[in-house]
Amino acid sequence: MQFVENDAGDGDEHQLVELRVWVPPDAPIDNEDLDDDREPGATRLQQRIMKLSKMRAVTGDMLAEFASDDGTFLLPRGRYGVEMYSSFFRMHGNMYDYKIAYSDVERYILLPKNDDIHYVLIIALDKPIRQGQQRYAFLVWQLKRSDASIDINLTDQAIIDRYGENTGLKPSLTGPYYQLVARVFKVLSSKKVYTTGKFKSSDDRHAVSCSVKARTGQLYPLERSFVFIHQPTLVLRFEDIAAVEFERFSGYGQGSATRNFDLRVTMKSSSTDSGKNDEHVFTSIERTEYNILSEFLSNKNLKIKNLQTAETEQQQQLSNLLDDDDDDDDDAGADGSMLDSEEEDDDFVPEKPLPSSSKKKRKADDDESDDDESDDDEPVIQTKKKKTVAKSTSSSKQKRKSAAPDQKKKKKRKKKDPNAPKGKTSAYIYFCNEKRPSIKEKDPSLSAPDTLKELGRLWKALDDEAKEPYKKLAEADAARWKSETEEYKKNRKEEEEEEDDE
Structure with missing residues (x-):
């Protein structure tokens, strides 16, 4: 037996909200004026209480029913059967039963779960239900996506008379289970069911x-x-x-x-x-x-x-997204400093100074191969957002240069030797050079950072077998670079000896 809660009272006062009575199966009950003395003791007690209290029956005419096996409640946790009536719905489980009026429902929200198997129906309540000392302002009902059928205990004409035409409600409904539940709740309660909008995550989901x-x-x-x-x-x-x-x-x-x-x-x-x-x-x-x-x-x-x-x-920190902790040589260039070596993007501005991170990377390449100005290394792509970083970096460097002129001389780049061998290319760079045109063709509106992120994601998705062709190209180019570098150093040594002799 459920009693009405007085929300206007003092919060510290105790209230009787529920009373449960256990009746033995064969308990003797005064059966005077009862319909059938063969009913179980609990049923006969309920009939007796209803008669003496002159209380209206709480069941009414049930319009639809959802079995407890067809869905699981995440909040409050458990399996509940749901019965739909004209002005309220009833949840009945093994331990608890709830009667909730449609007028106490604030809204319904229907959401797809990321497991691609279930939907979740959230029922937001103006008056939370109570389970012991715990209050629940939201009912979270997990529903299956599979097809099902339910019966509505109304005729077509009765549905039109009560709820109007074009509601989608029929005496027999068939379709995905979550859609059937949402439609019944929407029509019977005359309240909207909200669902996902236009938002899509990076993996094309709504959450x-x-x-x-x-x-x-x-x-x-x-x-x-x-x-x-x-x-x-x-x-x-x-x-x-x-x-x-x-x-x-x-x-x-x-x-x-x-x-x-x-x-x-x-x-x-x-x-x-x-x-x-x-x-x-x-x-x-x-x-x-x-x-x-x-x-x-x-x-x-x-x-x-x-x-x-x-x-x-x-x-x-964009470069951190493209790093692969399992590979060393294959990740060279993953920060995007050499990825657009064959063509310029719309955002490329050759007159602007490079960001400090790019300058450091190019200087590191100087020390190794003296090939910073080759076709494969430039141009370096800058987005509009990076221009702001570049300006602030340039401004701070000017201050440091004015304060320490001696350091400026030490950091001056050495002259490029046109006879220096072309730098070696990693497997990752070969992969990017091959896939970048198709990505640009598929979505020309992609910015440089978004293109880098997509290339990094595709590279990480490859297994070792798929990476093998690019690794072979990188190994061949590394052998070429080693041979040309040895020849280059040998020629330089001979030229220096001839200059010394003169």
Whole structure:
């Protein structure tokens, strides 16, 4: 027996909200005026209470039923059968039963899970249900994608009279199970069912994997809100968000700090019960999702505190995304400094100074092969975002040069010898030179960093057998470079000896 909760009372007061009575199967019950004395003791007791209390029957006419085996509730956890009535629905399980009026439902949200097997129906409640001392403001129901059929206990004319035409509700429904459940809830309760929008992650899904505290789950950026499932289940409306902030990954592991980031969401004080700016931190998001998320949030006109800083940091650490820890020689050039050796992108600006990182890489190549100005090494691609970094770097270098003129002389690059051998090319560079034209042709709008990320992803996806042709090309070129370098050094030595003799 469930009793009405008084929400207006003092929170410290105790209330009786539920009463359970265990009746032995053969318990004697006064059967006066009862319909059938052959009913079980519990049923006869219920009939007696209903008669004496003059209470209206809570069942009514059941319109549809979903079996407990067809779906699992993640919150509250367990298997519940669901019965649909005209003004409420009922959840009944082995331990708990709940009757929830449609008027107490705030909204429905239907989301696809990343396992490609299930959908999740979130039922947001204005009045949380209680299970012991635990309150649940969200019911999270995991549903199958497989086809099923259900019966609605109404005729076609009764459906039209109650709910109108073109509702999609029929006496017999067939289709994916999650669609049937969502349609029945939508029509019977006359409330909308919200689902995913245009957002797509780097792996073409509607959610990004992340964690809230110690719980791993999926974050869904919808058209008007963030939704995180399933523990804790969070629904953060964009209109209630004060600002979002991208942060460096705060978890364990040095390698993870360069491949993951955190997203901090600060809520407006008016939207919280405490009156304070509550914060939610979503951690361990893959760095490949950064550009997609930042663009999505910008289009939603959300305030991003450190967008400029985050974009600069992402560009500076772009090379870390393309590094392969298992290979040494094959990763040479993975930072993108030599990837566009055959053609120039639209963003290439040869008059601008190179970023300091590119200069250091070119100087390192000088010391090894003296071939920094060969066709394979230039031009170096710069995006518009990198121009800003380059300017600030150049400005800071000018200050250092004016303060220490002696260091400027030491850092002056030596002259290029036109007879020096061409530098060797790694297997990764051969792969990029082969695949870059097809990537550009497929999507000409890709920027240089996005092209580098796609090349790095394709390279990492190759197995050793697929990489073998490129490794053979790199080995042959390394042998060529070694031979030409030895010949070059030999000729230089002879020329120096002739000059000494003169």
